[in-house]
């Protein structure tokens with residue numbers, strides 16, 4: 387996703403352009419990204435604002451099925467211009483900020499990808515009430531019960547239960 391901003395850099399602060407994005411990515415489990423981007427001329431460069439939706443491929447953290455899910459995220463990043471177009475002079479540029487290269491091309495691919503990665507859930511689910519799999523036989527409990535006996539109560543609670551019983555005496 388590269389946009390030539392030579393013209394926008396020549397315009398006054400506050401000038402803006404809108405772009406529609408629909409792009410396949412194919413990295414970091416992101417299959418595609420869609421959204422609307424607004425590029426606004428700032429004093430030192432270009433501010434990029436975007437409302438994005440990424441389609442991500444992952445594994446449900448409960449039932450381990452492969453799933454495709456969507457994440458919505460907002461992108462806000464200011465790119466410094468390395469050149470003052472009105473004077474044709476190079477500017478020092480701001481540290482910690484992506485810069486627009488000398489040919490005035492803004493490369494958004496990396497920013498779009500990074501923001502998506504930061505928004506991805508640590509434990510994606512196929513469905514918010516996914517029943518998961520049986521820890522004994524691996525049966526997908528979304529498809530009904532398996533034949534395993536009910537799980538023994540968690541040993542970590544056993545001591546608490548005993549304490550509670552004793553305190554009643």
Ligand SMILES: [Zn+2]
Nearest residue numbers: 446449512516
């Ligand atoms: Zn699931």
Ligand SMILES: [Zn+2]
Nearest residue numbers: 520523532534
């Ligand atoms: Zn089972």
